[in-house]
Structures are given as structure tokens and as C-alpha cells.
Amino acid sequence: MKNFKFKIRDNNYNVKILSHEGNKIELEVNGTSYSVKMKEEIKKTKTPTLVRAASKRPAEPLKVNPSSSKTKIVAPIPGVVLSLDAKVGDVIKIGDRLLVLEAMKMENNIVSEKAGTITAVNVSVGQQVLQNEIMIELE
Numbered sequence: 001m002k003n004f005k006f007k008i009r010d011n012n013y014n015v016k017i018l019s020h021e022g023n024k025i026e027l028e029v030n031g032t033s034y035s036v037k038m039k040e041e042i043k044k045t046k047t048p049t050l051v052r053a054a055s056k057r058p059a060e061p062l063k064v065n066p067s068s069s070k071t072k073i074v075a076p077i078p079g080v081v082l083s084l085d086a087k088v089g090d091v092i093k094i095g096d097r098l099l100v101l102e103a104m105k106m107e108n109n110i111v112s113e114k115a116g117t118i119t120a121v122n123v124s125v126g127q128q129v130l131q132n133e134i135m136i137e138l139e
Contacts, residue, residue: 071114073136075129079103084125086136090118098136101129114138 001020006013018026023038082100086092092112101108120137123129 069139070119071116071138072134073098073110073112073138075101075131075133075135076108076110077101077103078131079108079129081123081125081127081129081135082107084121084123086118086121088118088121092116092118092138099123110135112138 001017004015004017006015014030016028018028018033020026023040025036025038027034027036079101080103082102084099086096086098092098093115094112096112097109098112099110101110116138118136118138121135122133122137123135129135
């Protein structure tokens with residue numbers, strides 16, 4: 001299994017561990033075999049592994065339905081609204097920034113994925129939002 005070299009009071013020792021089961025160790029010191037019984041069993045530390053089952057359904061896309069007349073902009077993650085860049089009645093294009101959402105100390109720009117006119121703004125600056133909460137509606 002493992003080989004060790006020790007020097008104790010100017011004496012050299014070559015130790016070879018042959019087997020280790022529970023609290024019993026078979027070893028060889030300078031060619032002489034020994035069977036050693038430990039007072040306590042050496043506990044092995046186990047690193048937990050996270051095992052997750054594969055998802056049964058595909059991930060939901062974040063894209064909006066281009067054929068629908070109304071679009072709801074929802075919070076992708078929980079966070080705090082830092083700034084609003086759009087108001088009711090604004091005409092927006094694809095890619096226009098609607099608001100900034102702070103989540104986990106990062107600023108996330110929420111942009112429009114569809115052109116249209118804003119019909120409702122359901123959040124205000126400083127408000128906390130939950131995941132999938134409707135923030136802005138547009139037609």
C-alpha cells in the first residue's frame with residue numbers, strides 16, 4: 001500500500017503498510033512483519049457528493065412569444081429594482097433597456113425582446129421583486 005521512511009534517534013526505519021482493515025494494520029518494518037491493533041478505528045472523512053436527477057422536462061425558454069399581442073416582462077431572478085428606464089406609453093424597440101435589477105450584488109439589465117408600447121409598469125425603484133413576478137407589460 002504505502003511506504004514510509006523514518007529516522008528515530010539516528011536509526012533508520014523503512015515501514016511498509018501491507019493492509020489496513022478497521023482497526024487492524026498489517027505492516028513490515030525493516031523486513032519484519034507486524035500485526036498492529038489500533039485502540040480506535042481510524043475514521044475516514046467522506047466528502048459528500050451532490051447527485052441530482054436529470055430534469056424530466058426541457059428548460060423553459062426566456063424568449064417571449066412573438067405572435068402574441070400582449071407581452072409580460074417578468075423578473076428572471078429575485079432582486080431589487082435599481083432604475084426604471086421606461087414608463088407607460090413609451091414605444092420601445094427590441095433590445096431597449098427597460099430596467100436594471102440588482103440580484104446577488106450584480107446589476108442585470110432587463111431588455112425588451114419584442115417591440116411595442118408599454119401598457120403597465122408594476123414596479124418602482126427600490127422595490128424587491130420575486131422570480132417570475134410581472135414587472136412590465138407591453139403590447
